[in-house]
Amino acid sequence: xxxxxxxxxxxxxxxxxxxxxxxxxxxxxxxxxxxxxxxxxxxxxxxxxxxxxxxxxxxxxxxxxxxxxxxxxxxxxxxxxxxxxxxxxxxxxxxxxxxxxxxxxxxxxxxxxxxxxxxxxxxxxxxxxxxxxxxxxxxxxxxxxxxxxxxxxxxxxxxxxxxxxxxxxxxxxxxxxxxxxxxxxxxxxxxxxxxxxxxxxxxxxxxxxxxxxxxxxxxxxxxxxxxxxxxxxxxxxxxxxxxxxxxxxxxxxxxxxxxxxxxxxxxxxxxxxxxxxxxxxxxxxxxxxxxxxxxxxxxxxxxxxxxxxxxxxxxxxxxxxxxxxxxxxxxxxxxxxxxxxxxxxxxxxxxxxxxxxxxxxxxxxxxxxxxxxxxxxxxxxxxxx
Amino acid sequence: xxxxxxxxxxxxxxxxxxxxxxxxxxxxxxxxxxxxxxxxxxxxxxxxxxxxxxxxxxxxxxxxxxxxxxxxxxxxxxxxxxxxxxxxxxxxxxxxxxxxxxxxxxxxxxxxxxxxxxxxxxxxxxxxxxxxxxxxxxxxxxxxxxxxxxxxxxxxxxxxxxxxxxxxxxxxxxxxxxxxxxxxxxxxxxxxxxxxxxxxxxxxxxxxxxxxxxxxxxxxxxxxxxxxxxxxxxxxxxxxxxxxxxxxxxxxxxxxxxxxxxxxxxxxxxxxxxxxxxxxxxxxxxxxxxxxxxxxxxxxxxxxxxxxxxxxxxxxxxxxxxxxxxxxxxxxxxxxxxxxxxxxxxxxxxxxxxxxxxxxxxxxxxxxxx
Numbered sequence: 241x242x243x244x245x246x247x248x249x250x251x252x253x254x255x256x257x258x259x260x261x262x263x264x265x266x267x268x269x270x271x272x273x274x275x276x277x278x279x280x281x282x283x284x285x286x287x288x289x290x291x292x293x294x295x296x297x298x299x300x301x302x303x304x305x306x307x308x309x310x311x312x313x314x315x316x317x318x319x320x321x322x323x324x325x326x327x328x329x330x331x332x333x334x335x336x337x338x339x340x341x342x343x344x345x346x347x348x349x350x351x352x353x354x355x356x357x358x359x360x361x362x363x364x365x366x367x368x369x370x371x372x373x374x375x376x377x378x379x380x381x382x383x384x385x386x387x388x389x390x391x392x393x394x395x396x397x398x399x400x401x402x403x404x405x406x407x408x409x410x411x412x413x414x415x416x417x418x419x420x421x422x423x424x425x426x427x428x429x430x431x432x433x434x435x436x437x438x439x440x441x442x443x444x445x446x447x448x449x450x451x452x453x454x455x456x457x458x459x460x461x462x463x464x465x466x467x468x469x470x471x472x473x474x475x476x477x478x479x480x481x482x483x484x485x486x487x488x489x490x491x492x493x494x495x496x497x498x499x500x501x502x503x504x505x506x507x508x509x510x511x512x513x514x515x516x517x518x519x520x521x522x523x524x525x526x527x528x529x530x531x532x533x534x535x536x537x538x539x540x541x542x543x544x545x546x547x548x549x550x551x552x553x554x555x556x557x558x559x560x561x562x563x564x565x566x567x568x569x570x571x572x573x574x575x576x577x578x579x580x581x582x583x584x585x586x587x588x589x590x591x592x593x594x595x596x597x598x599x600x601x602x603x604x605x606x607x608x609x610x611x612x613x614x615x616x617x618x619x620x621x622x623x624x625x
Numbered sequence: 626x627x628x629x630x631x632x633x634x635x636x637x638x639x640x641x642x643x644x645x646x647x648x649x650x651x652x653x654x655x656x657x658x659x660x661x662x663x664x665x666x667x668x669x670x671x672x673x674x675x676x677x678x679x680x681x682x683x684x685x686x687x688x689x690x691x692x693x694x695x696x697x698x699x700x701x702x703x704x705x706x707x708x709x710x711x712x713x714x715x716x717x718x719x720x721x722x723x724x725x726x727x728x729x730x731x732x733x734x735x736x737x738x739x740x741x742x743x744x745x746x747x748x749x750x751x752x753x754x755x756x757x758x759x760x761x762x763x764x765x766x767x768x769x770x771x772x773x774x775x776x777x778x779x780x781x782x783x784x785x786x787x788x789x790x791x792x793x794x795x796x797x798x799x800x801x802x803x804x805x806x807x808x809x810x811x812x813x814x815x816x817x818x819x820x821x822x823x824x825x826x827x828x829x830x831x832x833x834x835x836x837x838x839x840x841x842x843x844x845x846x847x848x849x850x851x852x853x854x855x856x857x858x859x860x861x862x863x864x865x866x867x868x869x870x871x872x873x874x875x876x877x878x879x880x881x882x883x884x885x886x887x888x889x890x891x892x893x894x895x896x897x898x899x900x901x902x903x904x905x906x907x908x909x910x911x912x913x914x915x916x917x918x919x920x921x922x923x924x925x926x927x928x929x930x931x932x933x934x935x936x937x938x939x940x941x942x943x944x945x946x947x948x949x950x951x952x953x954x955x956x957x958x959x960x961x962x963x964x965x966x967x968x969x970x971x972x973x974x975x976x977x978x979x980x981x982x983x984x985x986x987x988x989x990x991x992x993x994x995x
Contacts, residue, residue, distance in 0.1 A: 507901065508901060514894065515890075515898075519954075520898070521953075522891075522953040522957070524952055525951060525953075578901065579898060581958070582899075
């Protein structure tokens with residue numbers, strides 16, 4: 241008969257294998273990706289942080305040539321080996337575009353600017369030497385999130401000229417001016433590339449390699465098991481976009497020269513917080529239960545929507561429409577979606593492969609002791625009736 | 626457009642389609658280490674569903690396998706493993722000749738719903754076999770009158786007049802358990818699985834849900850979102866059965882899953898998570914479903930009356946003896962993948978989703994709501 245130890249080794253190996261296939265966040269994940277008909281020369285401004293490595297991956301798979309432009313300071317941590325296959329230009333968005341001069345590209349993908357002056361400078365420099373300019377904006381540009389079903393045609397936030405021009409460093413960007421500055425950046429891109437600019441406004445970008453740890457909080461928390469505090473009601477809506485879906489969409493838009501503005505929002509159809517958390521639960525086999533704590537109680541106990549209860553904002557008042565964006569234009573243009581379970585699993589696998597120190601201090605989400613305290617208070621209040 | 630829309634859709638949509646992108650992340654190859662001791666295992670039955678998985682697992686663990694059956698069912702699951710097992714012919718009802726004069730470390734009895742079959746086989750084998758694993762069923766608790774059930778809950782051993790014969794299956798299973806224990810005192814392993822699901826399921830239970838949700842659109846979700854559901858992945862079940870045999874863990878066990886309570890809402894959302902389809906769930910109340918003769922949408926069963934505790938059967942004892950669980954998304958994903966690989970004839974029963982019955986029920990539900 242087998243010893244207990246051997247038994248444990250056997251079963252935990254089996255469980256681990258079942259749960260955790262080899263970590264592979266790649267877009268292809270073993271699939272053949274067909275080459276594009278036409279090979280494009282693509283310049284990526286930025287490119288080493290979150291979505292960049294996946295843009296590079298997909299662009300190379302499609303047979304394009306990729307150049308990246310950045311300060312050379314951020315060490316890529318995803319798809320590292322692919323960086324040997326791209327041309328690297330060094331410079332600075334703020335004041336050194338020298339290396340971009342005298343070159344030609346079919347398309348520019350600008351991931352790295354929230355300062356209108358930066359976009360003006362790069363788009364102005366490249367307008368005669370590149371055909372299309374894809375600017376990665378943000379849904380934060382919207383002036384008003386109270387409306388359900390916001391589209392690309394709804395008004396954006398504004399900032400006056402002087403205030404916009406006064407922002408010259410990333411340190412000056414705040415929660416207040418971020419959206420209006422992004423809207424200005426869109427305008428700069430469109431001015432330099434009239435009828436040749438593509439504007440992509442992603443929702444919360446999630447997936448392996450996310451440096452914000454926001455959405456990552458949920459798979460990690462649920463994987464820890466036990467009683468999980470869930471915000472609001474299970475019916476509250478949520479939206480996000482998997483970084484790999486975004487990357488593929490960006491490259492596709494460039495290939496198809498699909499000029500226009502797009503809300504890059506997933507999933508395809510309405511997803512409730514309940515469905516999202518339960519869907520994430522489906523990738524683990526721990527003991528898990530969810531306790532839904534209402535928005536008012538969370539507010540009373542200073543639990544922050546978005547920052548601590550991530551990917552969630554109370555669907556009322558000023559934020560009523562924040563998770564109810566209309567994505568039909570992007571879907572018609574070719575945006576497709578990775579299944580939630582795949583996003584959750586690959587995010588979790590990526591997280592577990594991070595160094596211990598990194599895992600020990602997440603940058604978002606609710607701290608475990610605070611969760612315990614708030615849950616205790618919630619149960620106490622419930623039992624008082 | 627440089628790429629045609631159709632071509633792009635083919636390329637990326639098939640990527641986003643579960644089977645492309647999911648594969649690497651959700652499914653995982655795993656190597657099974659060999660057991661310390663190689664056992665000789667006899668499987669009664671063993672060609673349809675549980676058997677092929679048991680055989681595959683037992684062989685991977687380095688055991689020798691003999692199967693006993695009428696030789697009439699052609700295996701469709703893992704047909705390749707059948708060339709690696711010894712085959713004995715006979716019949717549970719009356720011809721056990723080929724089992725005589727042989728020795729095994731354990732017998733696994735999958736194929737008995739008649740207590741006499743168990744009595745005959747168990748009496749014949751009691752001196753030549755170490756352990757008798759009998760595949761019973763949580764049906765032994767029917768009617769499920771207790772709101773929460775564990776192995777100490779009394780099982781039904783006599784047909785009750787009130788149930789109109791619905792208890793026949795459970796009574797036969799519980800009487801069969803008694804036969805196994807009597808012939809193999811302290812050497813019987815009784816496993817009571819709940820709904821067995823996963824790739825290869827001949828009953829299309831979970832398959833209905835994974836296909837239905839993958840098809841998308843408005844999906845009828847049954848009952849109260851909080852109603853519990855239970856099921857057991859055929860691989861979790863069979864791997865654990867081999868483990869019980871290896872460890873000699875005699876006893877009676879509920880084999881239900883998952884390890885902690887799963888609600889109907891968690892179940893359907895977990896399946897939704899493996900698809901990228903456009904899906905919305907409409908929750909239709911239990912009273913309405915009962916009125917419209919849809920009291921079962923397995924694994925959901927209206928938790929009332931004779932079925933009250935049916936989905937609240939504790940697996941704690943089994944977990945303590947090594948039962949483990951695949952994540953729901955893995956089970957669902959593998960099930961869908963398997964289904965899509967089946968020939969068209971096999972897929973015919975679910976080729977018409979959503980069914981008219983579902984559409985009618987949803988229409989009636991909306992009409993009533995309005």
